[in-house]
Amino acid sequence: MKLRVVWRKLSDYVRYDLKEIAFPSSLPDPPHIKKRRKLTWKERYYVLKEASRLYAASWVRDIGPDLRPNDYKKDEESADKPDEANSTINRKEPSTLEDLAVAARGGMETLRPALQRVYMTRASAYRDALKSFIQGYQEGIQQVMAGKEDPKSQKKDDIPSKSI
Template identity: 75%
Template sequence: MKLRVVCRKLYDYVRYDLKEIAFPSSLPDPPDMKKRLKLSWEERIWVLKRAARLYAASWVRDIGPDLRPDDYKNDDMTDEPNGDKETTKGKEPSTLEDLAVAARGGMETLRPALQRVYMTRAASYRDALKSFIQGYQEGVQQVMEKIEDSKTKEDGDIPKKPT
């Protein structure tokens, strides 16, 4: 009799508890949750085409107005008052574009480009550090002047004892 009970408990453990430990079931949905309807095959194909087109367009720097018309409408509505718009040809190439062009040329062209990037970065850090030190020294000087002013006021207010 006891062996039968032990076997039944072991069987129930493997069947229910072990399965729940290894593969836990998710919590049930709340009662107010509405289940989404399944998409038809035409809708699935449309979603797949749209996702593939957006993914392919994401590899291009400027994906154009056909994929994001809302962004381009805002740009057209906010024209500059002068009517002067910058063209992409008139812009100065960014650091990333410079590095990309240099990387295509090989190590000989990449090394000077990287040195330029590091030197500009070091110069900006140096300038920032200099301005921070200068501001810090000015702040310390102002605090020291306030302390000296408060000491002279205290000395002037309190009469000294004659000796």
């Protein structure tokens, strides 16, 4: 009798619990969610084709206007401006990320100073922001204190003082 109970519990475990552990079922969708229809084979092919095209295009250094149209709109607008404006745009310094990428290629000897520059830049920006905040806070306190002192001084002037 006990062997039959053990066999039933073991088979139930394998049939229900083990299946749920190996392949957990997801929670059911909320009632307001409408299920999408399944894609046809032709639609799946088009999705795969477009995804692979975008993936292949992302491996190129200059990915073009297909993936980043907003960046190319800025370049077209700057092309309409005089040559002086274009020359200043072309002479801009490399970004911090580009600087770190170049330094990382050079090895640890070049990466260490680049990281120190990044940390010092961040520290100085944090220090400047903190100074600005403290200065504004002190000005605010002075304004509040001046506002509190003015009514008191007016009340003291209103009260006649007794002379001895």
